[in-house]
Amino acid sequence: MPSLTFYGGINEIGGNKILLEAEGTRIFLDFGMSFNIANQYFAEFLQPRKCTALADFFELGLLPDVKGIYREDYLKHMDRPAEERSVDAVLLTHAHADHAQYIHFLRTDIPIYCTEATRTILQVLEETGSNPLSDLVTACDAFTFYTNKRGTLSRVTRRNTDFVHERIYHVMAPEDRVTIGSLEIEMVPVDHSLPGACGYVIYSDEGNLVYTGDIRFHGYNQALSKQFVKKAQAAKPKWLVTEGTRIDSARTDSESGVRSEITQLIATAKGLVFVEHPIRDLDRVNTIFEAARTNDRAFVVTLKLAYLIEALGDLAPFSLSAVKILVPKKSWGLIGKDGYGFDWNQVERDYANWERAFISRENAITCKELQQKPENYVVSMSLWEINQLTDLQPEAAIWIKSSCEPFSDEMKLDEERKRNWLEHFGIKDYFAHASGHASGPELKALINAINPDRLYPVHTEHPELFKDFFKNVELVELGKKYTL
Ligand SMILES: [Zn+2]
Numbered sequence: 001m002p003s004l005t006f007y008g009g010i011n012e013i014g015g016n017k018i019l020l021e022a023e024g025t026r027i028f029l030d031f032g033m034s035f036n037i038a039n040q041y042f043a044e045f046l047q048p049r050k051c052t053a054l055a056d057f058f059e060l061g062l063l064p065d066v067k068g069i070y071r072e073d074y075l076k077h078m079d080r081p082a083e084e085r086s087v088d089a090v091l092l093t094h095a096h097a098d099h100a101q102y103i104h105f106l107r108t109d110i111p112i113y114c115t116e117a118t119r120t121i122l123q124v125l126e127e128t129g130s131n132p133l134s135d136l137v138t139a140c141d142a143f144t145f146y147t148n149k150r151g152t153l154s155r156v157t158r159r160n161t162d163f164v165h166e167r168i169y170h171v172m173a174p175e176d177r178v179t180i181g182s183l184e185i186e187m188v189p190v191d192h193s194l195p196g197a198c199g200y201v202i203y204s205d206e207g208n209l210v211y212t213g214d215i216r217f218h219g220y221n222q223a224l225s226k227q228f229v230k231k232a233q234a235a236k237p238k239w240l241v242t243e244g245t246r247i248d249s250a251r252t253d254s255e256s257g258v259r260s261e262i263t264q265l266i267a268t269a270k271g272l273v274f275v276e277h278p279i280r281d282l283d284r285v286n287t288i289f290e291a292a293r294t295n296d297r298a299f300v301v302t303l304k305l306a307y308l309i310e311a312l313g314d315l316a317p318f319s320l321s322a323v324k325i326l327v328p329k330k331s332w333g334l335i336g337k338d339g340y341g342f343d344w345n346q347v348e349r350d351y352a353n354w355e356r357a358f359i360s361r362e363n364a365i366t367c368k369e370l371q372q373k374p375e376n377y378v379v380s381m382s383l384w385e386i387n388q389l390t391d392l393q394p395e396a397a398i399w400i401k402s403s404c405e406p407f408s409d410e411m412k413l414d415e416e417r418k419r420n421w422l423e424h425f426g427i428k429d430y431f432a433h434a435s436g437h438a439s440g441p442e443l444k445a446l447i448n449a450i451n452p453d454r455l456y457p458v459h460t461e462h463p464e465l466f467k468d469f470f471k472n473v474e475l476v477e478l479g480k481k482y483t484l
Pocket residue numbers: 013014015096098099214459
């Protein structure tokens with residue numbers, strides 16, 4: 001009999017790690033990080049220790065102690081004997097950390113199935129991220145030494161390419177069906193607040209299973225979600241694992257609504273317009289780009305966003321040449337400083353290797369230029385780069401927060417810090433946002449249409465609310481095996 005074991009995503013939003021076992025085939029549906037548990041025990045300056053490999057993560061329930069899935073280098077450092085690989089694949093629905101971050105810990109011989117955009121975003125995170133858990137597309141042997149030219153031992157770093165291993169990725173196209181052991185897997189794209197999001201329909205002799213991943217019906221790709229429901233319905237699944245983030249909310253908002261709001265706010269602005277948004281939500285980025293264009297302003301992106309847009313290529317909503325790239329002052333801050341007799345190498349030294357490719361582009365721009373013609377620009381900005389306000393000295397500027405309201409204590413503190421900056425510079429702030437998740441009524445319609453025998457709500461703080469509307473709900477417990 002097939003079974004499901006839920007190692008995350010239970011009574012919380014995200015952290016999905018769901019093990020499906022069927023006729024000797026074992027696959028994980030997502031392998032994400034739980035922000036909830038991480039925030040219970042850790043803070044900015046209290047993090048799980050690298051030196052314990054997996055021990056801090058096992059101890060506090062951040063990762064399940066499942067045999068045969070974790071990296072050999074980590075197990076060895078914990079004095080655990082080598083293990084045989086025990087799962088056949090991981091299916092990722094999208095590249096958000098709460099679904100994908102912890103693949104960092106997985107063996108490199110476990111194949112990962114996902115969309116092209118998901119793989120690209122994970123690669124960008126690996127190349128540009130500051131997160132230490134970034135062995136997402138490749139993995140570098142940890143706790144390993146090599147003999148250097150002097151004949152003594154050195155610690156392996158990413159520069160020792162012999163110790164960097166490629167993970168095995170299978171990029172899936174829509175309608176592709178692949179066979180993994182006894183299961184047939186179909187990737188079906190959905191609308192969500194990140195490019196490349198998908199759900200899966202899994203076919204087996206004993207019945208079919210549908211997994212929604214994260215889904216919404218109000219973005220620019222809403223047709224994909226409708227198509228997903230049709231596909232799932234046609235599979236007549238016995239089991240449906242659905243996200244339920246907003247089961248308690250009937251609020252309807254839409255990406256096109258956000259576009260009109262931001263367009264109007266820009267129209268009334270006299271000075272610079274700053275927009276704070278989730279960096280990898282390319283739908284939102286496109287919304288801001290269009291709103292800026294309607295107002296004859298150029299959209300100015302950060303170096304990180306520039307890197308992502310370029311990496312996505314045709315999967316991005318517009319090309320990098322259509323926007324300006326803001327090069328912030330860093331370290332010595334020599335950018336835009338003329339006549340001091342230093343050479344370009346000195347300017348470059350302030351920037352990471354991946355950033356250097358952008359700072360001398362034709363469409364690169366500095367705070368100095370923004371300050372000269374503030375009415376010409378809409379600037380992508382976050383708290384983490386807000387100290388550029390000192391360089392910009394903005395007058396009559398506005399700030400549009402186009403991301404979710406803070407929900408953790410840490411986020412509330414960050415929000416307060418941001419508010420202090422805005423007050424200091426007399427910047428008026430506004431809010432325009434639409435969620436990445438379906439509303440309660442939309443979720444009910446999805447479930448009614450797919451009509452599974454059994455329903456497993458995950459990725460929600462309120463799984464019990466599903467019981468008010470459906471009889472066949474399983475309120476799942478963490479780590480318990482459910483025979484299907
Ligand atoms: Zn999620």
